[in-house]
Structure formats: structure tokens, C-alpha cells
Amino acid sequence: SVFELLVAVILSAQATDISVNKATAILFNVANTPEGLIGLGVDRLKSYIKTIGLYNTKAENIIRMCSILLDQHAGAVPDDRESLEKLPGVGRKTANVILNTAFGNPTIAVDTHIFRVANRTGLAPGKNPLEVEKKLLRLVPGQFRQNAHHWLILHGRYVCTARSPACGKCPVYDHCEWSQKKQYKKQAG
Numbered sequence: 001s002v003f004e005l006l007v008a009v010i011l012s013a014q015a016t017d018i019s020v021n022k023a024t025a026i027l028f029n030v031a032n033t034p035e036g037l038i039g040l041g042v043d044r045l046k047s048y049i050k051t052i053g054l055y056n057t058k059a060e061n062i063i064r065m066c067s068i069l070l071d072q073h074a075g076a077v078p079d080d081r082e083s084l085e086k087l088p089g090v091g092r093k094t095a096n097v098i099l100n101t102a103f104g105n106p107t108i109a110v111d112t113h114i115f116r117v118a119n120r121t122g123l124a125p126g127k128n129p130l131e132v133e134k135k136l137l138r139l140v141p142g143q144f145r146q147n148a149h150h151w152l153i154l155h156g157r158y159v160c161t162a163r164s165p166a167c168g169k170c171p172v173y174d175h176c177e178w179s180q181k182k183q184y185k186k187q188a189g
Contacts, residue, residue: 002077002102003069004032007062009097010089015052023049034066034075061089079103093129096149106145108136113156114149120160122177 004024011020027048031037037045045059052058065087069075077098078084084095096109108114110129114136118124124135140148159166165178173179 001032002098003034004028005102006065006077006087006090006094006098007037009094010062010065011049011052011058013058013089013094014054019052023052034069037066038063038070058089064088065090077102092133096133100146100149104146106142108133108140108145108149108152110136111153112162113160114152116162117152117156117160120165120176120178121172 007027008020008024011023027045030048031040040048042059042063045062046055049055049059068087069077073083079099079102081092081095081099084090084098085092090098093109093111096107099105100107100109110118110133115126115129115132118126118132118136124132124139126132126135136148136152137145159170167173167176167179170176170179
């Protein structure tokens with residue numbers, strides 16, 4: 001559900017997808033609505049997510065977020081950026097993920113993978129995620145924006161990785177600024 005996605009994305013900050021998927025598989029069998037999570041309370045929620053980094057703060061934010069959803073949005077996840085970003089634990093990246101994945105908006109959520117790919121390749125270099133996001137939104141044609149977010153994440157996770165990029169299997173290697181600098185250094189050295 002959209003609510004489950006929101007909780008999972010909040011939990012995913014500075015955590016692995018594997019740890020979030022394991023925790024939410026158990027948690028969502030017990031409680032997967034704002035009412036259900038509030039019913040658990042902060043301490044019981046913590047027991048379900050304790051394997052995820054920053055679980056104390058995340059549990060408190062999620063319970064507060066559930067209260068706001070019930071009080072101000074009839075329990076539904078809002079479909080606009082301003083309302084999403086007012087929820088505890090929800091920043092621009094999380095709002096973009098929800099707007100893109102749940103509501104089909106052509107947003108691009110800039111996570112560490114996208115930030116690295118955009119800067120390393122020279123596609124949309126920027127000093128911060130918002131700068132990269134704005135450049136990507138200008139560069140990526142409208143019909144590809146919704147999927148570009150996922151494509152760039154996958155490219156960053158599996159090809160253009162942080163420590164050992166797999167340049168040999170990269171489809172944009174010939175257009176990548178980083179690879180061109182690498183080749184120049186090799187020729188000059």
C-alpha cells in the first residue's frame with residue numbers, strides 16, 4: 001500500500017534495503033495501517049525495527065507521522081510535496097519517492113546512488129542533491145522522468161558502484177567524464 005511504502009522509505013534512510021525488507025515483512029503482518037502502528041506504540045514498534053539504523057528516532061517519527069495522517073489526512077498518505085514534507089521523517093527525497101512510485105509523478109529522488117552517478121558521469125553534476133535533482137529534471141525528457149529515477153538507482157547500485165565501478169560493463173562508458181579522465185591518466189602515465 002502507499003502507507004506501507006511511506007513507512008518503508010522512512011526506514012530506509014541510512015539502512016540497507018535487505019534490512020528494511022526483513023523488518024517490514026514481519027512488522028506489516030502485525031500492523032500495516034496508521035491505527036495499527038499507533039496501537040503498537042513506540043516501544044513495540046522499536047522491537048520490530050531494531051535491526052535498522054537509527055531505529056529509535058525512526059520509531060518516534062513513524063508514530064508521530066501516523067497521528068498526523070489520522071488527524072489531518074483521514075489516514076491517507078497525501079499526494080502533494082508540501083503535505084508529505086510536513087510529516088516527521090519525510091524530507092525531499094522521501095517525498096519524491098512517494099510522489100513518483102505511489103502517485104506516478106515524474107519526480108527524481110536523488111539518493112546517494114543517483115548523486116554519485118550524476119556527478120561521476122558528468123550527467124548532472126552538483127554540490128548537493130537538490131542541485132542534481134534540478135539538473136536531471138531539466139535534462140531528462142518528460143516521458144522518461146518517472147522511470148529515470150529507478151534506472152539511475154539501479155545503475156548506481158550494480159554498475160557505477162562507489163568503490164569498484166564496473167566500467168567494463170557500463171553502457172555509458174564512452175560518454176562518462178570519470179572514465180575519460182581515467183583513460184587520460186592511463187595514457188599520460
